[in-house]
Amino acid sequence: MLVSYKWLNEYLDLSAITPKELADKMSVTGIEVEGIDVPEEGLKKIVVGEVTACEPHPDSDHLSICQVDIGEEITQIVCGAPNVKSGIKVIVALPGSRITGNVKIKKGKMRGQVSNGMICSLQELGYGDSVIPKEYAEGIYYLPADAEVGKPVFPYLDMDDHLIELSITPNRADALSMRGVAYEVGAIYRQTPSFKPFELHEVETAAASKINVTVEDQADAPAYQIRIIEDVTIAPSPQWLQNRLMNEGIRPINNVVDVTNYILLLFGQPLHAFDYQKLNSQEILVRRGKEAETLVTLDGESRTVSGDDIVITNGQVPVALAGVMGGLDSEITATTTTVALEAALFDPLAIRLTSKKFNLRSESSARFEKGINQATVAAACDAAAAMIAELSGGQVLKGAVEGATVDVAPVSVAITLDRINRYLGTKIDQAEVEEIFAALGFTATLDNETYHVSVPPRRWDISIEADIIEEVARIYGYDRLPSTLPSGETVAGRLTHEQMLTRKVRTILEGNGVSEAISYALTTEDKAQQFTFTSSQVTRLDWPMTEDRAVLRLNLIAGLLDDLAYNLARKNSNVALYEIGRVFKQAGDSKKELPTEVNHVSIAVTGNVHNKDWQSQAQKVDFYHVKGILENLFDQLGLTKRISYTQTNQLQEMHPGRTAMIQLDQQVIGFVGQVHPTVAKAYDVTETYVAELDLDQLLQNTSAQTVYQTVSKYPAVNRDIALLLSETTTNQTVNTVIVESAGRFLQDVRLFDVYQGKNIESGKKSLAYSLTFANPEATLTDEEINQAMAKITKNLEEKLQAEVR
Structure with missing residues (x-):
């Protein structure tokens, strides 16, 4: 909102107050000033x-x-x-x-x-x-x-004027008018604004004889009226009016349209002027649009309306989008001789939806959405009719034709002085608080220590006790409120269980040489649906800034692959990144239900583990390198024994022979593997290995406490076992059978050899394991170990048809 200092001086005496002083004072009383512009500066x-x-x-x-x-x-x-x-x-x-x-x-x-x-x-x-x-x-x-x-x-x-730009918050829409700003400034400087009355002269012919107005649903238009001005002559507006509009950022059109814009700025009341003859009817009907009904608006665009849109019709077809934009067919032009002037209140939500639907944001729609003074709808219409008649030589027909009216009464709020002082920490006395009420234009009566404050309709943002306290604080001065320290007991702050474990996960991953990255939560629909191990619909934005940021992500890997591509394009070929962030899962209709936010952790690694040097060859990243990072993570979270891996080819974006699902207590929590070469090519990355885990599930099953055990003083015993198995039998399966069979003294199982080839029949493979046994309370005997090995051998032979070599 741009406020003309010259214009404001017409209602208040600001001769002793500079624009800079006024702007500073307004900023500290609740309406922020963005800046002051003097058009003539620099010229x-x-x-x-x-x-x-x-x-x-x-x-x-x-x-x-x-x-x-x-x-x-x-x-x-x-x-x-x-x-x-x-x-x-x-x-x-x-x-x-x-x-x-x-x-x-x-x-x-x-x-x-x-x-x-x-x-x-x-x-x-x-x-x-x-x-x-x-x-x-x-x-x-x-x-x-x-x-x-x-x-x-x-x-x-009027280039020597000072234009004060206000940043109006949604709750102070009353300041979206010069009258509203005048009342605000008047309260600050203890002045009462003086507004020159508009002299409306009507002829005897009744407006009702020219037009009939009907509102189909008063919830859509609680107030609606039309005034008729005949014998107008369309011409340019006088210089003062053109200057005022141009300084406010509005293009002057003609003496009729300019008046509607002037009254919009003065009262905050949107108006619209129709060419009466072009309506081709003596009827105005306000209703909801019909499906496939069209209207050409003033910008020349054809709009298809629906039942969500309020339209103004001539009884048959739409002639305007209510509160948003008029129709081209009823536009005021040089040939106009009779004007039908509309003033109304419209449902804010409907105006907002229509404005958003057609991407039509205007000064009028903004005010209807945020609220207008319901008490001055008729007064603004009368003032505009009087100005149009004066500037165009027309005559105003008697009376306004009303389709709906709204009764507005002051709001009464009860509050005590003690409550005001207790909330603000002040010692304001009775005389001062009454003086503040008077400055605000509020009528206050005292009844047994309780003030009954009557709030005029121009401040429709005030309805409860807290609003009154805020108004008193503003006018009293925020800078005068005492500064006090908080009272009461305090406790030391601490991280939650999840925060501590998340920090631990970061530390573990970074200790494995992986650097943190942060990617956008918004992505394309195709990327959002990649690398997902649970089913979900996507959550789309209604008005995305770009198509590349149109939906909420369902995975973190796509963002990390973009980060890898960025690094690879700049010759940084060895990259290891991780990200902890939310993905957004949508079970139902994304327009009706909010998505479920789930924390994930993801890793993406490409290039070499280490480069070639004088004593060793380069080692490329492979599946086992990334799996090793995860195993280290699970080990330090105390979850190793509950984790299992299962080969999978169900993820289209992953290599079918180098991908495994990760299970925690038989429940899938993620996957690890190589990005499919065709997908890697689409992302412009080299051979890349990734993993993604449901961090929420991981942390829910992790204890924040670490249990330490003393090193056993009794020696451990190692036994090796070599097995001939079907080549389809996985290490995970063998490991599980060994652990289940070995008993309580088995400490570790390590695969140290895999062999297929000469002396091994086709379809078979040889796996060799090293088993470590230890008893923390006594030295193990050969008999105990032999019993354990016998049981292991028996179960391997029976369950896996293994042959012990």
Whole structure:
């Protein structure tokens, strides 16, 4: 919201308060000021000139040689604007002047003709193309005929004003109007704003004889009315009104449309003007749109509406999207003679959904969404009708035709002075709090130590006790509130069980040479659905910034592969990364249900474990390197005996012969393996090995406590066993049988040899294991170990048809 300091001075006496002081005071009382802009800053020696003669340049088909009166003399200026002509007042940049962009204007020659300065367009004074009147968009700007030649141009364009930019929070939508800001500033400086009344003169003809208004559902439009203004003449608005709109960032259109925008800024009440004749009906019906119903809006786009959209119709077809944008067919044009002026309240949620659906954000829709003063709907409409009649020479028909009305009454809030002081830690007395209520324009009556505060409708954000306390604090001054230390007992902070274990996981992985990466949680739909070991739908964003960030991720590996590709493209060929983050699983309809957030940990490694040097060859990363990192992690979390691996070819993005599912107590918690070569090629990465685990499940089964055991003083005994097995039998299966059969003294099982080839029949393989036995309480005897080995051998032969070699 841009606030004109000059305009604000029309309602309050700010002569002793500089714009900077005002901005600072507003910032410390609750409405943040983004900055102050003075349009004339950086510009100099720009004056009013009058073109006394204009003739074509002899050596150019688009330049004109102008004789310009600049007050002290008549000087020659060569101008390339297509709309330059004799007898107009223009903006002249004299030699030595500065225009926008700190460009210095000098005397010079153009095609051999002397040019002593420049005749300027509004763009050359810093105005954006979006706010310049269309008739001057491609040429120079005409100043009013009464502009005094030779005088600085800035006062005529109100460029000497100070524009204060406010950052309005959603709860303070009352400050989205000049009247609202005037009340706010008035409360700060203990002044009551004075608003000049609009004199509305009506003719005897009743507006109701020209139009009938019906609102189908008053929940959609709690208030709706139309005023009729006849015999209008469409023309440019007066200079003061154009200046005011351009300074506020709004393009002047004509004297009717400009009035609706002016009242929008003044009251915060959106209005819309229809060309009455173009309605082709004497009826206005406010209803919901019908399926496949279309409307061409003012921007020339055809919009297909639905039952979610509120539309204004002529009884048959839509003529406007309620609260968002009018229809092109009923636009105010130069031929308009009768205006139907609309003022309304619309359902904020419906306006928000329609605005979002069509990507149409406007000053009007923003105010309907955040709220407007329901008490001034009719007053704003009356003021606009009076201004239109005054500026266009029209006449206002008697009465407003209402389709719906809303009764607005002040809100009463009860509060005690003691409660205010207790919340704020202050010692405000009765006289001071009553003075604050009066400054805010709130009527307060005291009844047995309880104030009954009557809040006017212009502050619809106030309804409860806490709101009153906040208002008192703002006007009293946040800087005057006492600073105190918190009272009560405190306890030492500590990490939660999950936080401690997550930190431990990070430490373990980094100790294995893996560096942490952080990837985007948003990705493409294809990448989101890759590398998933549980089924889930994707969660899509309604309005993604780019298609590459359109859905929430279901895995972490895709992001790590992008990180690997980034490193590989920069010749960093040995990369080991991990990430701990959330994935977002969606069981139902993503538009109705929030996704479940699950913590995962993922690893991605490519390149060499170590490079070639003088004493060893390079060792490439392989499946067992990544699996070893995981086994180290499981070991330090105390989960090794509960973890198992099962070969799988169910993950399309993974190599079918080098991938295993990871199970914790027979429940799948993740996978480890090589990225499929075709997928690796698509990501522009070399041979890469990855793993992903459900960290939540991992931590739920991990104890935060580490149990230490003393080293046994009794010797351990090693026994080896070699087995001839079917080549389809996995090490995991053999390991499980050995552990289940060996008894309580078995400490470790290690596979130290795998052999297939000469002297081994086809379809078989030889596995050799080293078994370590130990009894922490006594020395093991050969008989105990022999019994254990016999049981192991028996179970291997019976369950796996193994042959002991």
